[in-house]
Amino acid sequence: MGTEVDYAREIEELKRSMNAVILAHYYQESEVQDVADFVGDSLALAQAAERTQADVIVFCGVHFMAETAKILNPSRQVLLPDLKAGCSLSDRCPPAAFKVFKEKHPGAFVVSYVNSSAAVKAMSDVICTSSNAVKIVNQVPRDRQILFAPDQHLGRHVMKQTGRDMVLWPGSCIVHEIFSEKKLVELKVLHPDAEVVAHPECEAPVLRHADFIGSTKGILDHVIKSPKEKFIVVTEAGILHQMKKGAPHKHFIPAPPDNGCACNECPYMRLNTMEKLWKCMKERTPELTMPEDLREAARAPLQLMLEWSR
Ligand code: 13P
Numbered sequence: 072m073g074t075e076v077d078y079a080r081e082i083e084e085l086k087r088s089m090n091a092v093i094l095a096h097y098y099q100e101s102e103v104q105d106v107a108d109f110v111g112d113s114l115a116l117a118q119a120a121e122r123t124q125a126d127v128i129v130f131c132g133v134h135f136m137a138e139t140a141k142i143l144n145p146s147r148q149v150l151l152p153d154l155k156a157g158c159s160l161s162d163r164c165p166p167a168a169f170k171v172f173k174e175k176h177p178g179a180f181v182v183s184y185v186n187s188s189a190a191v192k193a194m195s196d197v198i199c200t201s202s203n204a205v206k207i208v209n210q211v212p213r214d215r216q217i218l219f220a221p222d223q224h225l226g227r228h229v230m231k232q233t234g235r236d237m238v239l240w241p242g243s244c245i246v247h248e249i250f251s252e253k254k255l256v257e258l259k260v261l262h263p264d265a266e267v268v269a270h271p272e273c274e275a276p277v278l279r280h281a282d283f284i285g286s287t288k289g290i291l292d293h294v295i296k297s298p299k300e301k302f303i304v305v306t307e308a309g310i311l312h313q314m315k316k317g318a319p320h321k322h323f324i325p326a327p328p329d330n331g332c333a334c335n336e337c338p339y340m341r342l343n344t345m346e347k348l349w350k351c352m353k354e355r356t357p358e359l360t361m362p363e364d365l366r367e368a369a370r371a372p373l374q375l376m377l378e379w380s381r
Pocket residue numbers: 111112113114186200201202244270272285286287288
């Protein structure tokens with residue numbers, strides 16, 4: 072019988088010996104969130120990556136998030152437990168096709184969602200996340216046409232909130248697009264006292280049933296502060312871990328997707344495990360690297376996002 076590794080303890084030791092910081096997204100499995108130094112949404116994670124003094128950033132999230140950390144803090148080594156942890160939004164917006172999309176709208180102002188590759192970011196004027204998208208779009212000069220990529224559902228939500236017309240790239244998130252409106256309505260009937268909280272990556276027919284729409288951090292803060300006791304949560308189920316920690320007496324019901332599962336998990340986010348996290352720290356690989364010219368080009372719109380979100 073093999074000896075079991077105490078991953079949590081070994082990861083803590085590696086953190087100290089490597090002078091590393093572990094940044095984790097809310098969609099990571101609970102154990103990974105619990106060994107992280109900082110758990111947040113994409114905006115907060117980008118800000119944490121930018122200001123860290125640690126020598127190594129171990130990024131427990133998906134590829135575009137680790138890439139953002141490297142763009143903002145290039146002198147740090149950035150490790151990612153599984154390099155294959157991609158994102159359907161980013162994957163469905165190939166840089167070559169994006170370039171053609173941009174060329175069809177000369178003079179337009181390009182706002183790209185952070186869930187995109189560094190190459191797409193490099194072709195954008197400003198980046199946004201789900202927590203600052205409305206604020207960012209509101210700051211685009213009024214006389215400019217706006218191209219918004221790659222999430223059409225977030226784009227439609229932002230158009231509604233800002234009253235700005237935007238040309239949308241037809242992308243979507245494979246996790247948020249499969250929430251079932253029918254099952255959500257059935258849950259609402261079963262729990263009429265529950266508040267529905269949803270991520271703006273969900274489709275409009277689902278979002279119209281939401282009492283609150285926000286980024287993962289926005290939703291988390293809302294359920295903790297709300298006087299309500301019961302919530303139907305329409306986003307990736309990993310967020311429930313911090314909800315239960317922040318408001319242990321409250322009741323959280325994950326909304327089901329249309330695929331027969333009880334709750335919805337991001338297959339990319341869940342590629343990271345405690346074992347892979349431990350191994351990547353021990354072996355210092357896989358490491359996220361990128362050509363310096365690409366990094367520089369992608370840095371400008373990201374930096375503008377950070378300025379416009381202050
Ligand atoms: P947040 O910025 O709300 O954390 O969203 C990231 C994400 O990938 C949602 O699917």
